[in-house]
Amino acid sequence: MDDVLIIGGSFAGLTAAMQLGRARRQVTVLDTGLNRNRYAQSAHNIFGHDGTPPSDLLATARQQLTTYPTVKLAHGRAETVSGEPDEFTVQTAEGQSFSAKRLILAYGIVDEFPPIPGFAESWGKTVIHCPFCHGYEVAGKPWGLLYSSPMSLHGPVLYSNWTDDITLILDGHEIIEAERHKLEQRNVRILDGKLRSIEQNNGQVRGVTMEDGTQVALAALYAHPQNHPSASLHEQLGLETKSTPTGSMIVVGDMQATSKPGIFAAGDLSMPMHSVTFATNSGSLAAMGALQSMMV
Template sequence: MKQDVVIIGGSFAGISAATQLVRAQRKVTVIDAGKPRNRFTDHSHGFLGLDGYSPSAIKEKTWQQLQAYESVTIIEDKVVDINKKVQGFSVKINNGETIACKKIILATGLKDELPDIKGVKARWGKTVIHCPYCHGYELRNRSLGVIATGPMSLHQAGMIPDWGLTTYFSQGEYQPDPEQKLFLQQRGVSFEDTPVVEVLGGNLEVSAVKLADGRVIALGGLYVGPKTHMASSFAELLGCEFTDGPMGAIVVTDDFKQTTVAGVFAAGDIANPMQNATFASASGVMAGIGVHKQLIQELL
């Protein structure tokens, strides 16, 4: 099956890219393995027109809309290999099918590396969260904590008081400098250097954290900035260049989301230093436009 474009990843970025291309009557195949980064949360917030919908409901709605266009194919499976050819690429799927295409859009997402603290993983995406714009309103007006995982946690601690009284847990490692500490104090942030060793609470709720010295501090929600890693190795295998993002490596792209490898584009969290659903969708739109622009130029 010969396609203009294969898009790997069928969430916000991938579907946004596909929509631009099918509306330009290009042949597009979207391949989705069904493991989006946002699968741990019940609701997606801040996305225009879909605030509060579940990620699965958004996926279903957007897929239905995309499939109204006759030039799209959606395959729910895993890509196992991509090979660069003299002209274009060959994409092998786990079901044994191989698709030839002119361009690739990687919308494969990131995976989060959570701190090894008992109780964090079970509550991730519920009452242990990362982005206050995405989920902070649901934890508003509670006593909140920020568990430091790196230098960016200090920036995070400066934001969170808008949602509730905030304690910054440095874990004995990520201390503010005098200027940062003064700013955080002015924001009303409290400081605790003894490491958090366990998150307490019933079901998916946070009621407190237990410290290494045995003390327990009552809280109603926690913020954690996870380190991030590529959810797929394809960008590396294809030879794309990377740069450092705030919490991990991201793929280098130009203004139209082409990577440093000709014909390979990247969209969504893997190519965005700032990451949420809206940014992912916007970068997908740009990737779709970038691919279409390149396909047109190659006919001249």
């Protein structure tokens, strides 16, 4: 039996594994290899690694973990979970079984692409969700913002750090007159109609076409699609969750402890704001939490 089974071997999960491996604990990381930012050519805003491809960051982390003989990396999709502290069991879709004293859930979230032609093709390239990650490269150019929730109305204020040419595409949603007035005072162009398609070449956005035929030239489109956790283990375990503007997250307390003993959560799954740095930080905390809980 492992001390800790980590489900999800990306930024959060591998950070937790490193910390536990260095504490000479027996750890297995179960992973399906689908890190959320795999659509982006490079990852930004990461200490010491700005501009490095995400796959390179993860490959380096996996390679560095081979130094620690108590850490095992396994490929498989965790599907069912049962048990309690000191005797959790996880079964994979491939028919493997793992048991561990503690669990760290780090299986991330999946973005649900809207069925707009050009969206999926451009996701992570010039259809982007986070200006800190990929805004610098398109600064000073015309940006679009696809409305997804009232949270979208905060976008233009933040984005004014990068560009003063912003078009808000309401895509059929209504906003109150006071909000419209505030945005117009900031020189934000507002398109009320439905978005028909995103015009792009190999993921490089050139503009959008609305249902009424209106066309606007853009260099980037900001979008915050709905998301959902990548697996349902937290539901099987009856963990407390809460809604975020775009999906849901596992509720965590000190040291990333969930609402049930012996179970910790880290990464995008456990927070409303998402970045590699937040994920690695929370992975490190979860590892410390799991370790402390075994030292009583």
